[in-house]
Amino acid sequence: MKVAYCILGTFSSGGIERVLVNKANALVKRGVEVFIITTDQNGRKSFYPLDENVQCYDLNINYLSRRNRFYWQKAYHFWNNIRLHKKRLAHLLKHLHVDITVSVNGFETSWLPDIHDGSKKILEFHVARSTLNFLQRPGLPGLFDRYLNHKMFSAIDRYDRFIILTEEDAKNWKEYKNVEVIPNAKTFEYNSPMALLEQKRVISVGHYTRRKGFERMIRAWSLVHKEIPDWTLHIIGEGEERQRLQQQIEESGLHDSVFLNGTSSDVKNEYLKSSIFVMTSYYEGLPMVILEAESLGVPVVSFACPSGPRDIITDGEDGFLVPNGNIELLAAKLIELMKDKDKRKEMGQKAFINSNRFTEERIMEKWMDLFNRLTNK
Template sequence: MEQRNIKLVYCIGGTYNSGGMERVLTNKANWLASHGYDITIITTEQRGRKAFFPLHPAIHQIDLGINYQGKQSPLAKAFAYPFKLLKHKRALSSHLLAIKPDIVVSLFDNGSSIIPKIHDGSKKILEVHFSRFKRKQYQRKGFLKLIDTLLSYQDLNTAKSYDHFVVLTEEDKGYWGLKQNISVIPNALNPDFSTNQHHNINKAHKIIAIGRLAYQKNFSELIHLFSRVHQEAPDWTLEIIGNGPDESRLQKLINTLHLQDKVTLTPATPYIQTKYLDASIYAMTSRYEGLPMVLLEAQAYGLPIISYDCKCGPKDIISDEVNGYIIPMKNHELFVQRLLTLMQDQSLRERMSIQSVIASRRYDEELIMNQWITLFEKLLHE
């Protein structure tokens, strides 16, 4: 596809986290920068911290210092939010008017509602990395449930205010209910996660899970599930890779279940490839997702995947009984049964490994990035 010198600005809370959204943005921005696009990433929470994943040297980085996530009580945060939003709009407006971008892309972070109101001449794209039902899946009660309902309604209005809205799956597209200015563009695999690097799936009897140690990922349930199978497969281990607020609680659970020799919590690493190469199964018990990068990467390395059928993403990636297993939410018995089947059947793992590698080719980086370029060109010619 013909290259144009397009100026792009990406808006996100920060690039210092090790999460999937940060990894997707890094991969995308690096690809665009290496193909001659002028890329700026504008953050609100960076506060001098280094990007977790290495960024192309040509990428410009600006932090506005808004600090929406400051260490305040919920009430204090709610009171301060309108003032921070106003500060955010003024600071972002100043930078956009100076940069004069062709397109501004928001990753649906704090302040996403203000971006369409900034009249800098750019087209505005909103991309979402979580399910339409994310807020409802917090399952909070009382006043907090009401707040989540109102914010979910506001999310829809925010999506409508942009020139274009991009979701990760056809499933999620249906949940938003928009009839126009909406596209499905899945996450792309970085070439570093080469299908040529997959290994002997039976080399290590290890299950891995990767993600932020927080409510969404539901790792406590995974630990409980593993506790039910490890005695029948005593040579298998579980490694959970990530950082987050639940670390001490999860370690306490591991100790309580006497799994210290079988379950390991490992800090997040930007060199996650080695973890996939050292595993034989990938397991996911998330409460909600968007399109999990970890599942795309795991299948590129030929790992059979077992995952809850959360909204959204797993059913787009996993073909049940072909390259893994899809388990209905909260069906603990079936999860345990399928996990044991995988652990105890070497030939099954080998067959699913081959199918995982084949399935991963749908997310080739060139293929996905050309979808983005087609969208950029379309918007700029409207």
């Protein structure tokens, strides 16, 4: 069987890139011939290690290279890039003779089903439907975002399958008959919990962007720090919000308590050194960071944002779900776990057990079953 994935690039450290690379590596181990087709790779290495048997093709479209032009220039180059993208992708797919072509909601989303190369078409959606309005930019760019969303909605029912990540989000797509839920697989797999949960250290992981809500986390930590000043919060990541977040930390008097650690080449060790994981995102798809924390036995305190946390965490058993935006309650739940080591360890054990619902073996069985059903193999 041959499967092709279409994505902007694999050079970034983002969650979608990590999921795709893990999936591609798992598929080739199962005898699937996997192709990753990019538009903006430009010779850069994949951020996450790819199996040498995964075959990569870059179409050299370079959507990102046009970001600093005037609006009329951006529009011209965007539509020219779309034209080139359609032509080059259609030519390559017909050359490769793949059985399945998958879009991870890139620029090809609205027209990929129109390429008649004989392959079945799948669309993967990695954010919740309810977050689309949040993603729209203000002003003229927002009009363009709404146009792209309209084109995407119009294309969904022309795909052979539309894959979303959570049962929570499935309720929002009832008008489409081709929807299936396949969550992402967890990154780490062990036979027992690894984290000792002894250190007075809370961790969070993610890009320093608005969607991650780290400013809400810092506000909550101000309340935590007043009651338990000897614990520290470490935020692993990087991004455009670093300076603003650092300023908030300084202005809140938390410079010796909250640390922006930057990215880590050994994120597993960052979890293992910690006793609690916290997430304050405004929205997610299926947050891999929660799965990573739970798979190492680290209990989680998270806002119940759309979507994902509700599909993973059982409130009060393997972690705490807090109504989205309730800063005071988030702080209270953190304090509760920080003060009660026995509860931390009990929740950590249950978190580890819970994470086994998302093993690579179980998730890849779902994908292989779908591929076989679509191709009658």
